[in-house]
Structures are given as structure tokens and as C-alpha cells.
Amino acid sequence: MKHIDEFVDERQQAWCIHCGGWIAELDTNRDHVPTKTLLHKPFPENLPVVKVCKDCNEGFSLDEQYLVAFLGSVLSGTTDPSAQSNPAASRILRTNESLRARIEQSKTTYRTISGETRHVWKPEQMRIDRVLLKNARGHAFFENGEPMLSEPDIVWSRPLETLTAEGRDAFEDPGDSGFWPEVGSRMMTRIMTGHDLSGGWVIVQEGVYRYSVTQDPGIRVRMVLSEYLAAEVCWD
Numbered sequence: 543m544k545h546i547d548e549f550v551d552e553r554q555q556a557w558c559i560h561c562g563g564w565i566a567e568l569d570t571n572r573d574h575v576p577t578k579t580l581l582h583k584p585f586p587e588n589l590p591v592v593k594v595c596k597d598c599n600e601g602f603s604l605d606e607q608y609l610v611a612f613l614g615s616v617l618s619g620t621t622d623p624s625a626q627s628n629p630a631a632s633r634i635l636r637t638n639e640s641l642r643a644r645i646e647q648s649k650t651t652y653r654t655i656s657g658e659t660r661h662v663w664k665p666e667q668m669r670i671d672r673v674l675l676k677n678a679r680g681h682a683f684f685e686n687g688e689p690m691l692s693e694p695d696i697v698w699s700r701p702l703e704t705l706t707a708e709g710r711d712a713f714e715d716p717g718d719s720g721f722w723p724e725v726g727s728r729m730m731t732r733i734m735t736g737h738d739l740s741g742g743w744v745i746v747q748e749g750v751y752r753y754s755v756t757q758d759p760g761i762r763v764r765m766v767l768s769e770y771l772a773a774e775v776c777w778d
């Protein structure tokens with residue numbers, strides 16, 4: 543990805559975007575958004591990074607592992623570590639047997655009328671939502687320089703293919719809200735230069751992760767994982 547400097551007011555950077563803690567008084571980590579395990583190696587250059595408190599950074603780790611392992615299992619149709627296309631999912635499923643068993647239990651197998659074997663998977667939605675919200679806060683902050691400390695009004699995610707045709711069209715088009723991002727924000731720079739932008743989406747890794755951040759005047763963050771899972775987090 544292209545490196546983009548930002549010039550947003552430094553006072554906006556005083557808090558941990560997850561817990562609202564005063565960052566100057568806390569141990570901090572530089573956290574990648576999106577979470578690196580959601581991407582494939584080799585990782586893109588200049589991945590977005592935000593400074594967050596260490597407790598928050600580490601606090602998401604189990605849910606992130608769950609999401610990576612669950613998504614990998616759904617995409618490959620199995621919890622078998624050797625069948626995963628994402629090496630991170632493979633590693634987690636291989637080393638964390640209880641998580642693998644838990645994901646395996648969430649799978650239901652059935653036969654279609656034509657005799658095909660199919661699987662459906664029941665996600666632990668709260669865990670997925672926590673990771674999506676974490677990434678959405680990171681994207682909003684990185685692009686707009688805006689810490690979204692309040693609880694969002696909407697968080698949802700579902701497979702892209704389950705959206706209706708109209709729903710898919712609306713989701714895919716971040717649209718022009720008529721509001722312009724703040725001068726000096728990374729999103730304004732992207733709009734002016736086209737850096738990593740395609741149809742309003744920031745492409746982090748082709749086919750693996752993309753996101754959009756729009757303001758209307760609330761903040762709406764959309765994410766697509768592995769061109770499979772569509773997600774949206776909104777603050778009105």
C-alpha cells in the first residue's frame with residue numbers, strides 16, 4: 543500500500559480508540575488494521591497502523607484467532623489444518639485443539655436432494671462482532687482521524703452471497719455522501735490521489751481484504767474478508 547502522511551489534529555490522538563484510556567499514561571502497542579492474521583503473506587507494505595493501549599491490543603487476540611480459524615474452516619469446508627489456504631488459520635487450528643473442536647461442533651452436515659454433501663456453520667457472532675468493531679474503529683481512525691469511542695449503532699456481517707441483488711449493489715457502492723472528509727485526513731488524500739482506492743474501497747490485499755470509510759455525517763465502515771464475508775459498522 544502507499545504510505546500516506548496525515549495532518550489531523552494531534553489532540554485527536556490522545557486516547558486509545560478502544561477503551562478511551564489516556565494514551566500518554568498507558569503502555570502502548572502499534573496495532574495493524576486490519577489484523578495481520580486476516581491477511582496472507584507476503585504482507586502488503588505500509589499496512590495501516592494505529593497506536594492503542596497494550597491491554598486492548600492483547601485483549602482481542604483470542605477473538606481474532608477464532609475469526610481467522612472459523613473463516614478458514616468455512617472457506618475450506620473443513621477444520622483440517624492441512625486443508626487451509628490461509629497459513630494463519632492452519633497454524634491456529636493445528637495448535638489450538640479446543641478451538642478446533644469448538645468450531646467443528648458448530649458445523650452441521652446435510653445431504654442435498656441430489657446427494658451432495660453440504661456444510662453449514664454457525665458463527666459465534668459476538669466474537670466476530672468484537673473483531674469487526676476493532677477493525678472498524680481502526681479504519682475510521684486511520685482514514686478520518688476520528689476516534690469512534692462510543693458504541694456503534696449497527697454491527698452486522700454475513701456472507702456476500704447471501705445478500706439480495708439490491709443489497710449487494712448498495713453494499714458494494716460506498717457512494718458519494720456529499721460530505722467531504724477533513725482536509726489533511728488520509729481519506730481526503732486518497733480521494734485526491736486515488737492511492738489504493740477502487741470504486742470507493744481501500745484495497746489492502748486483492749481478494750483478501752478491502753474496506754471503505756464514509757461519512758454521511760455519521761461514520762460508516764464496510765469491510766470484505768476473503769471476498770466472502772461482508773461486514774458493516776455504523777455510528778449515526
Ligand SMILES: [Zn+2]
Pocket residue numbers: 558559560561562563594595596597598599
Ligand atoms: Zn485501550
